[in-house]
Amino acid sequence: MSFEALQTFLADDMKAVDAVIRARLHSEVVLVRQVSEYIINSGGKRLRPVLVILSSGCFGYRGQAHHELAAVVEFIHTATLLHDDVVDESDLRRGKETANALFGNAASVLVGDFLYSRAFQMMVSVDNMRVMRILSDATNVIAEGEVLQLLNCHDANIGEEDYLRVIRYKTAKLFEAAARLGAVIGNGNPAQEEAMAQYGMHLGTAFQLIDDVLDYSGNSTETGKNIGDDLAEGKPTLPLLHAMKHGSPEQAAAVRHAIEHGGLEDFQTVLQAIEETGALQYTREQAMREIDIAKAALDALPDTQHKSALIQLADFAVDRSF
Numbered sequence: 325m326s327f328e329a330l331q332t333f334l335a336d337d338m339k340a341v342d343a344v345i346r347a348r349l350h351s352e353v354v355l356v357r358q359v360s361e362y363i364i365n366s367g368g369k370r371l372r373p374v375l376v377i378l379s380s381g382c383f384g385y386r387g388q389a390h391h392e393l394a395a396v397v398e399f400i401h402t403a404t405l406l407h408d409d410v411v412d413e414s415d416l417r418r419g420k421e422t423a424n425a426l427f428g429n430a431a432s433v434l435v436g437d438f439l440y441s442r443a444f445q446m447m448v449s450v451d452n453m454r455v456m457r458i459l460s461d462a463t464n465v466i467a468e469g470e471v472l473q474l475l476n477c478h479d480a481n482i483g484e485e486d487y488l489r490v491i492r493y494k495t496a497k498l499f500e501a502a503a504r505l506g507a508v509i510g511n512g513n514p515a516q517e518e519a520m521a522q523y524g525m526h527l528g529t530a531f532q533l534i535d536d537v538l539d540y541s542g543n544s545t546e547t548g549k550n551i552g553d554d555l556a557e558g559k560p561t562l563p564l565l566h567a568m569k570h571g572s573p574e575q576a577a578a579v580r581h582a583i584e585h586g587g588l589e590d591f592q593t594v595l596q597a598i599e600e601t602g603a604l605q606y607t608r609e610q611a612m613r614e615i616d617i618a619k620a621a622l623d624a625l626p627d628t629q630h631k632s633a634l635i636q637l638a639d640f641a642v643d644r645s646f
Contacts, residue, residue, distance in 0.1 A: 326636070327636065327640045329636075330633050330636050330637065330640075333629070333633060334374060334377060334378075334633075337377045337390075337391065337394075338370065338373070338374070338377070340391045341370075341373050341377070341391050341394040341395055341398070343391075344391050344392055344394075344395040345364055345395045345398060345399075348395060348399070348442055348446060349361060349364065349442075351438065355427070355431055355435070356435055356438050358427070359406075359423050359427050359431055359432065359435040360402075360435055360438070360439065362423055362426065362427075363402050363405065363406060363423050363435075364398070364402060366417070366420050367420070370398065371499070371531070371637070371641075372394075372397040372398060372401050372498055372499060372502045373394035373395065373397060373398045373502070374394075374637065375397075375499060375502035375503045375506070375524060375527075375637075376390055376393050376394040376397060376502045376503075376505050376506050377390055377391075377394055377506070378506065378630045378633050378634050378637065379502070379503045379504075379505065379506020379507055379510070379520050379524075379630075379634075380505075380506035380507075380509055380510045381506070381510075381628070381629075381630035381633075382506065382507075382510065382512075382520075382625050382626070382628055382630045382631050382634070383506070383507060383510025383511060383512045383516070384510065385506070385509055385510040385511075387509070389450050389452075389455075389509050390505075390506065390509060392446055392449065392450055393446075393447075393450060393455065393505050393509070394502075395446065396443045396446045396447055396459065397459075397498060397501065397502045397505070399439045399440070399442060399443040399446070400439070400440065400443050400459070400462075400463060400466070400498060401498055402436075402439055403436040403437070403439040403440045403443070404436075404466060404470070404494075404498075405417065406423055406424070406432045406433070406435060406436035406439070407432070407433060407436045407470070408470070409422040409423065409424050409425075409432065410424045410429045410432050410433055411470070411474065412553075412557050413557075414553065415550075416550050416553075423435070440463070443459070443463075444459075444460075447459050447460075450509075452508070452509070454508050455505060455508060455509070458501050458504055458505060458508065459501060459505075461501075462497050462498055462500070462501035465493050465497045466493065466494060466497055466498060468493055469490055469491075469492075469493025469494030469495070469497065470494055472489065472490045472493060472494070473490050473494055473559070476490060476559070476560060477557065477558045477559060477560075478558040478583060478584050478585070478586065479560060479583070479584075480560060480568065480579070480580040480583040480584050482560055482565070483565070484562065484565055487560065487561065487562055487565060488529070491528075491529050491532045491533070492525065492528075492529060494532075495528050495529070495531065495532040496524070496525045496526070496527075496528030496529045496531075496532065497525070497528070498528070499524040499525060499527050499528025499531070500521050500522075500524040500525035500528060501521075501524070502524055503520040503521060503523050503524025503525075503527075504517055504520055504521040504524065506520060507519075507520040507521075515624055516624050516625060519621045519622065519623075519624035519625060520621075520625075522617070522618070522621040523618045523619075523621040523622055523634065523638075524618075525618075526614040526615065526617045526618035526621070527614070527615070527618045527637070527638055527641055529611075529614045530611040530612070530614035530615045530618065530638075530641050530642055531641045533562060533607055533608075533610055533611035533614065534607075534608070534611050534641060534642055534644065536554065536561040536562050536563055536607055537563065537604050537607050537608055537611075538645070538646075539551065539552065539553060539554045539555075539561065539563075540552070540555075540563055540595060540598055540604060541604055542645065542646070552588050552591050555582055555583075555586075555588060555590075555591060555594060556586055556587055556588050557586060558582075558583055558584065558585070558586035559583075560583050562603075562606075562607045562610065563598050563603040563604055563606075563607050564579055564582075564583060564594070564598070564603070566598075566601060566602075566603040566606045566607065567579050567594070567597040567598045567601045567603040568580060568583075568597075570601040570602075570603075571597045571600065571601050575593075575596075575597035575600070575601070576597075578590050578593045578594060578597060579594050579597055582594050608642065611641075611642050612642055615638045615639070615641060615642050618638050619635055619638055622634055622635065
């Protein structure tokens with residue numbers, strides 16, 4: 325199943341999810357509607373909602389809660405984007421102006437809060453305490469991850485484990501929750517639920533690692549963000565950590581200076597260090613390791629079209645150029 329075939333396979337479900345999203349975005353406050361609709365409709369791969377749909381499908385789920393929960397995880401994800409772009413002072417996402425660039429920081433933060441609270445209203449409507457616990461725990465861990473990332477900014481002394489911890493908290497946790505939710509509403513057994521959670525967590529980790537690669541090798545038209553944004557913000561991502569560890573003393577010093585001071589003055593020097601130390605290939609290999617673990621977790625599930633689609637989704641996560 326190609327990625328295009330995967331999209332076709334999920335077309336009806338994703339239309340239903342989009343209908344829920346549009347309905348739940350309603351607010352009597354005009355600015356809330358404007359900002360929410362702008363960010364939700366500005367593109368994105370909808371991977372987290374897809375995970376809920378595919379995971380529940382692995383267990384033959386036939387109700388409507390998977391569409392509601394798919395919209396919930398998309399709202400939580402969108403709220404984090406709104407807040408992240410304010411913290412990072414970003415002006416481009418998915419090839420368009422960020423909401424904070426268009427509407428201002430205050431509106432972005434407050435509408436992010438609206439999306440979080442709307443997500444919790446929707447959780448309650450599903451009337452399943454396990455679902456509420458999974459999503460509330462995930463939201464809390466994501467917030468911790470955002471603070472950890474803030475603390476790590478401009479710190480050239482963090483190690484790979486420190487960085488991976490940020491990824492697992494900030495990005496992979498919602499992937500994990502989305503995959504686990506499908507098993508919960510599909511009445512999977514404890515081993516199957518844990519398998520889905522492991523799949524989601526390792527998939528999310530790999531996805532972020534590839535984002536780190538694309539920050540130094542992608543095409544801004546395809547990625548929808550400015551190349552070198554992470555460096556400009558002083559984020560010590562894995563390619564930088566590897567280049568600093570394995571480069572010459574001069575290269576290590578240049579990377580360290582770039583992390584500690586931010587900006588793009590050292591971009592070409594840093595890019596050369598990344599290329600000469602094989603940092604991007606190393607990061608891709610770490611992502612592939614995560615994907616191998618994710619796929620192995622699926623052995624606990626019966627063979628179905630939905631399981632095949634999860635395997636294809638894992639391949640897409642590391643093969644993509646956007």
